[in-house]
Amino acid sequence: METLINEFEKNILNADDFIKPEKVKEEILSRYPPKVARKKSKQIVVNRKDAENKHLEIQANVRTIPGIISQRGCCYAGCKGVVMGPTRDIINLTHGPIGCGFYSWLTRRNQTDPSTTPDGDNYMPYCFSTDMQEREIIFGGEKKLKEAIQEAYDIFKPKMISVFSTCPVGLIGDDVHAVTKEMEEKLGITIFGFSCEGYKGVSQSAGHHVANNGLFKHIIGQDNTVKEGDYKVNLLGEYNIGGDAFEIERILTKCGITIISTFSGNSSVDFFANSHTADLNLIMCYRSINYVAEMMEKKYGIPWFKINFLSAGGMSRSLRKIAQYYGDQKLIDRVEEVIAEEMPPVIEAQNEVRPRLEGKLAMMFVGGSRAHHYQEMFREMGMIPFSAGYEFAHRDDYEGRQVLPNLKVDADSRNIEELLVEKDPERYNPRISEKELEEMEKNGIKLKDYAGMMDEMPDGTIVIDDISQFETETLINTYRPAVFCAGIKEKYTIQKFGIPMKQLHSYDTGGPYAGYRGAINFYHEIDRMVSSKVWEHLQAPWEKSPELAAKYAFE
Amino acid sequence: MLLRHTPDEIKERKSLTVNPAKTCQPIGAMYAALGIHGCLPHSHGSQGCYAYHRSTLTRHYKEPVMAATSSFTEGASVFGGQSNLLQAIDNIFTIYKPDIIAVHTTCLSETIGDDLPQIIGKAQVTGKIPEGKFVIHANTPSYVGTHVTGFANMTRAMVDYFAESNGHKTEQINIIPGWVEPSDMHEIKRIAAELEVPVVMFPDTENVLNGPQTGKYEMFPKGGVTIDELISTGSSQGTIALGGLASGSAAKALDTKCKVPCEILDLPIGIKATDRFVDALRKMAGVNVPDTITIERGQLLDIITDMQAYFYHKKVALVGDPDQLISLTEFLVSIDMMPIHILTGTRDKNFEKRIKKITADIPHEVNIASGKDMMLFHQWVKNDPVDLLMGNTYVKYIARDEDIPFIRFGFPILDRVGHSYFPTVCYRGGIRILEKILEALMDRIDRDSTEIAFDLVM
CATH class of the missing domain: 3.40.50.1980 (Nitrogenase molybdenum iron protein domain)
Incomplete structure (x- = not known):
């Protein structure tokens, strides 16, 4: 969407005194051993279009090089922490030594409101683990797992239990799926397992896929009750960090749109079970949940498209797209009313912060989606999202879905199960016909499409996949951005440089940032960080002028 | 209610842990390794481990926590992690240039049985470890012991790899502080300085995990015990190990390896444990306790009295x-x-x-x-x-x-x-604990007392 990039931004990036990004790339690569440099040269791309107006290719979703300090996590983290973690009424039992369960206990700031489901169940403040010991490593952990499931059932009487495999489980050969199946039959509640051992895949992305498969196989479609309401949608890839999902719910509800299920912020397994009755799947974090959308389309005929509720502009465009999709004048009008009502305070906040932030550089290296989603938010403050990249994305997140047919499946991705999905004999119900689909395409409403991050970044910006500590330092030293966005591991390193750092995984302590009120929060947050007085105090007086004043010096 | 599902009735659980009061060995090893100057801790396992440990330590300290990983994939898990570790050592010394890499294992590399001394030996002979640089290791399987065990094992590795007797005793005392905060390590060193006792503390995370904001980032901050100091621990007059579980193993290893006698004491938290620490230090070094310390002790007692x-x-x-x-x-x-x-x-x-x-x-x-x-x-x-x-x-x-x-x-x-x-820790730390206790209890009294009974003076 070239229109998003403004002239002002282009002028700054093309100015003669602006350090050319190609030089920075060269500098970074020169410091690496040759083998590392070869690989990294494909992961660091200066965003320029070729003669055919196509992006350069970027390498992504490849192995992390041992010894290169990356910010990536593991398959277990993606499965348990990201996708399954935010659901309140399921017991998530970690099968393994204690660490994995401990570190993924409450650390992601997913908010939930148990008062909205009748049973009020909420296991999110809990950490459940089999706490595997040496004897299980030697003799196998299946017995302990079985017993742990039984004890969890006896004490808590949950409606669902899922089990997460950690590294040693795969190595010693515990059959988690057989154990969960046996216990499911015995106890009469849904119990299933995930083969999400930490060494699988190359990052947490593998775990998202494993989790998607589990949701689809074991929960989605369990409950055929058709709920009341108009314009029934599922919201996919929204994890309610800092309350984002609450603000999105507020706006959608105000427009008259009904959310059947959110995957998986502020969610209940009851919502998942019923989610196949929705008309439409809206995707926020494309990377972590596109598999569920694809599978639901194949099995149930539910179409999906990508939306972005982060930034006021993104929010409004997404609402309009939903309204156009339904094509119902009542909804189209209502959406315009809501936008008109919500926007004045947003514009006011933009105008307030813009004088202090205009023309300043921002960099963002997070996730599989937010490094893209937040770019527009920065533009709304007049800032320049100059450099960005993902931690665990694939090429389609950068270059768009058109690269999908040409993606090679390597050994690391091959070990992640690809479910074979067929039309459900009874429940498949294409929500729109081929003809309607064509009509929509003609009107510019693209379904099943994602153009990727690079498409929305101007020429001369730097895109880096799986950025390393060294690359981060080089970018900072070269460009001294006004704000750098990443995660907790980078937080205090960046701030030691004297540069404000905003966490875009967990939002530090802030949020919501989605929707209109969220955008206002974010503008104020960035304004606070960039304009803080703390940056004035970095030097003590005696460091600023170390010479001694003559009148106090002894002869 | 947040923990709304916790029943009053206690049923014995044999296999299910709910809300652990511990975590796994490697994070302790990482914390201990950060207490060596110029050290990059390295996690030999899949990259999730180091991501979790770095995140947790970062959240606890609000400071940069640097470490590297062998980034195991499924292939490495099947065929062993040797090539990953060799490549990592090479890359780390080329790019990040630490003085020392301290490798700890994980449940993954322990289950497949990677032989760390052999891999490090291979790195040595193939020239992947530059002259004057070091790679050490500790075995820290996550399915044995807890984070405290991991701390103890890495601390002990410092002795195993470095401590050397120079044949005569140097006038210094080793202090192994246990798993305490950088501020505690500073306080223990301060007490020793008050007694004019030269000490080597290891590990020592002061000025590593409580560094200043200067506008300049240093990957290897100025704190931490140096390699030379670690070598010299083998010639010290004695060792005081604080906290048996975290420090005992390293102290005993020093005694066995270099005949440095040790006293294993409780962590100096509170008046009696601090008395024992100061007394042991005084006797081991043959010095008098200065009035300044006795005054601090008296101040702590004064608050307790009042x-x-x-x-x-x-x-x-x-x-x-x-x-x-x-x-x-x-x-x-x-x-x-x-x-x-x-x-x-x-x-x-x-x-x-x-x-x-x-x-x-x-x-x-x-x-x-x-x-x-x-x-x-x-x-x-x-x-x-x-x-x-x-x-x-x-x-x-x-x-x-x-x-x-x-x-x-x-x-x-x-x-x-x-x-x-x-x-x-020590007397001033005791004062801080008392201040915190009083603050918590008195705030509650203020919150709960009736308007009639509400007191100005407490």
Whole structure:
């Protein structure tokens, strides 16, 4: 969407005194051993279009090089922490030594409101683990797992239990799926397992896929009750960090749109079970949940498209797209009313912060989606999202879905199960016909499409996949951005440089940032960080002028 | 209610851990390794481990926590992680240039049985370790022991790799501080300096994990014990190991390897444990205790004297690590408080024995457990409520549900600052603990008293 990039931004990036990004790339690569440099040269791309107006290719979703300090996590983290973690009424039992369960206990700031489901169940403040010991490593952990499931059932009487495999489980050969199946039959509640051992895949992305498969196989479609309401949608890839999902719910509800299920912020397994009755799947974090959308389309005929509720502009465009999709004048009008009502305070906040932030550089290296989603938010403050990249994305997140047919499946991705999905004999119900689909395409409403991050970044910006500590330092030293966005591991390193750092995984302590009120929060947050007085105090007086004043010096 | 599913009734659980009061070995090894100057800790396993450990330590310290990983994939898990580690060592020394890499294992590399000394040997002979640089290792399987064990194992590796006797005794004393905060390490060194005793402290995270904001980032901050100092520990007059579980193993190894005699003491938390530490240090070094220290001790006693009414027979529940809890329980008992629920996630028979003895005279039933979890701890509190809770950040969920005053103590503290700057060890640390206890208890009195009984002077 070239229109998003403004002239002002282009002028700054093309100015003669602006350090050319190609030089920075060269500098970074020169410091690496040759083998590392070869690989990294494909992961660091200066965003320029070729003669055919196509992006350069970027390498992504490849192995992390041992010894290169990356910010990536593991398959277990993606499965348990990201996708399954935010659901309140399921017991998530970690099968393994204690660490994995401990570190993924409450650390992601997913908010939930148990008062909205009748049973009020909420296991999110809990950490459940089999706490595997040496004897299980030697003799196998299946017995302990079985017993742990039984004890969890006896004490808590949950409606669902899922089990997460950690590294040693795969190595010693515990059959988690057989154990969960046996216990499911015995106890009469849904119990299933995930083969999400930490060494699988190359990052947490593998775990998202494993989790998607589990949701689809074991929960989605369990409950055929058709709920009341108009314009029934599922919201996919929204994890309610800092309350984002609450603000999105507020706006959608105000427009008259009904959310059947959110995957998986502020969610209940009851919502998942019923989610196949929705008309439409809206995707926020494309990377972590596109598999569920694809599978639901194949099995149930539910179409999906990508939306972005982060930034006021993104929010409004997404609402309009939903309204156009339904094509119902009542909804189209209502959406315009809501936008008109919500926007004045947003514009006011933009105008307030813009004088202090205009023309300043921002960099963002997070996730599989937010490094893209937040770019527009920065533009709304007049800032320049100059450099960005993902931690665990694939090429389609950068270059768009058109690269999908040409993606090679390597050994690391091959070990992640690809479910074979067929039309459900009874429940498949294409929500729109081929003809309607064509009509929509003609009107510019693209379904099943994602153009990727690079498409929305101007020429001369730097895109880096799986950025390393060294690359981060080089970018900072070269460009001294006004704000750098990443995660907790980078937080205090960046701030030691004297540069404000905003966490875009967990939002530090802030949020919501989605929707209109969220955008206002974010503008104020960035304004606070960039304009803080703390940056004035970095030097003590005696460091600023170390010479001694003559009148106090002894002869 | 946050922990709304925790029943009052305690049923024995054999296989299910709920809300652990411990975590795994590697994070302790990473923390200890950060206490060596110019060291990059390295996690030999899949990259999730180091991501989690770095995140947790970062949240606890609000400081950069650097480490690297072997980034195991499925292939490495099947064929072994040798080539990953060799490549990592090469890359780390080329790009990040630390003085030393301290490798710890994980459940993954331990299960497949990677032989670390062999791999490090291979790195040495193939020239991947530059002249004057070092790679050391500790075995830290996550399915054995806890984070405390990992700390002990890496601390011991420092001795195994470096300590050397120069044939005669150097006038210095080794202090192994245990798993305490950078502020505590500073305080222990300060006391030694007051006594004019030269010490080598290892590990030492002061000026590593409580660094200043200067506008300049240094990957390897100025703190940490140096390699030369570690080598010299083999020639010291003696070793004082604080906290048997975290420091005992390294102290004994020094005795065996270099004939450096050791005294293994409790962590100097509270008046009695600090007395024992100062006394041992004085005797080992053959020095007098200066008045400045005796005055500090007197100041701590003075607060206890003056505020006795607020401490007397108040019931406290404690959860944390054995070394800390043994001393803390002793401190609380010594000021007439009643620690009645004391639980650690680390299995340790000695812990139960010691706590039993320390609490023997408390006129109340006392629950003691090691190797148990925070759900059991919560159930104890539900069944026999207390006036005060002390434990890591996770205890705040119990504190809120049960509406009980709470003091953060131990690891990890994810939601407050202060622990990296203000010690809880020695006499001044004791004053800080008392200040925190009084603040928590008195705020509660102020909150709950009627308007009629509301007091200006307390």
